Amino acid sequence: MNAIKKLPPPTNHLIASELPIYIEKQLKSHSRYILCYKHLLNQHRNTFVKRDTLIDTEQRVALILTAMEKGFRIEFHTLMNLKRSYESTLFNLREEMQGKLGSAIRVNSNRDLGNLLFNNLGLSPLRRTPTGNSSASIDVLERLRDSYSDVYPFLKSVIEFKNAQSLIKSVKTISKKLDLQDRIHPEFNHSTCPTGRIYSYIQNLPKEVRKVLIPDEEGNAFIELDWSQQELRILAALSQEPVFLDCLDRNEDLHKRVISEMFHKPIFEVKDEERKIGKTINYALIYGQEAPGLSWKLNIPLKKAQELIDQYFLSLLMIRKFKDESRERFLSEGYSETAFGRKTQLDLIGSKRARELRRGFNHIFQGTGADILRMTLVRLNEALVGQMAKLKFCAHDAIYIEAKEELSEEIGELAKSIMEIEFKGVRLPVTVKIHNNLSMGD
């Protein structure tokens, strides 16, 4: 086994504990973000940021986030209508479940649910939670429903109930966060995630509920700018895998192309069913997923899953090489680094080793994506000076701008041209959509 050394932070990098000193000087009036950086001190995972990156980008990002925390106006009566409609759905489903089951059940408690399914009804557990209990989460319930729909029709209602319940939870979350003017504020956290991602609870509002978030003024619209398949393109660029590069050059579908390569058939013969498999494997790679995970995800035998993975690496040799070399680097250097120098220390000693190696591999893509987002926020912010438009929100691979509706096409094109950078020879294309609320068009 390789000797694992614990190395000091690389030169030209600040250790997290130095951050507050720099930030405090620059950002006297934005105490919240100084605080955020201070939280880094208590982090168990060390993160390092390049000195110039910090000064050029991080503090500007902090200012931009502060501005975006002005937040959203919400349509209060729409929120209440949603709430009422979910409540009545829940009421009906509760009746339905009890009818089918013959007794009441507390669906909220997965423990009760698990007892019912795996003790009282004697079904065999499909999966366990980390503490060893039988999992009764939605995806398990769906598998059970598919197998036992005739015997246990209440399973269908339970799933619908859970779905409706998660929606009503989101409504509650919003209601709790409203200020006196019925505005909701993102509260971006940009310092806790080791990969550099910026987080806000608004990002994980269900899309259906996000539509209550509307522009500040009548006649304004949201411009949504999305990088398409950002992480996969980063993978293509960093690995220089010829199949990926060729595919992107020709503007072909990446997931279909993977299947086409793996099974040696022309791309136009790849069916949508197979494309799904290609997509699952592509993302599995980025997450460091292995055969057991893939077999659960695709609902196929373990052996089949392993064969798929083997075939994937056999067809995409440069990706395999990139993965192997990354692993070697993690082991010799002790940390994982993004394309722009954001590093995260890996804990490679002990039981977490395998997990840390997966995290390290994922850090490359997730972190590089996060770097790109941060730099782009800064560039966009500058480009929008003097325009009738403002940065509104961001979510990992998407940026939202609010602008006058008549100007939104034009501003959208401007923003798109700024976001569509070329990254190591790979273009990162952006899709533009205009919305009247935060989730859906029109």
Next chain:
DNA sequence: CCAACTGGCGCC
């Protein structure tokens, strides 16, 4: 009664 934890779910 509160705080911390667990399991689950939402988004990317």
Next chain:
DNA sequence: AAATGGCGCCAGTTGG
């Protein structure tokens, strides 16, 4: 060990 990375939030549960 969900043998898929990241986070935030909720309800339920447990311990003080």
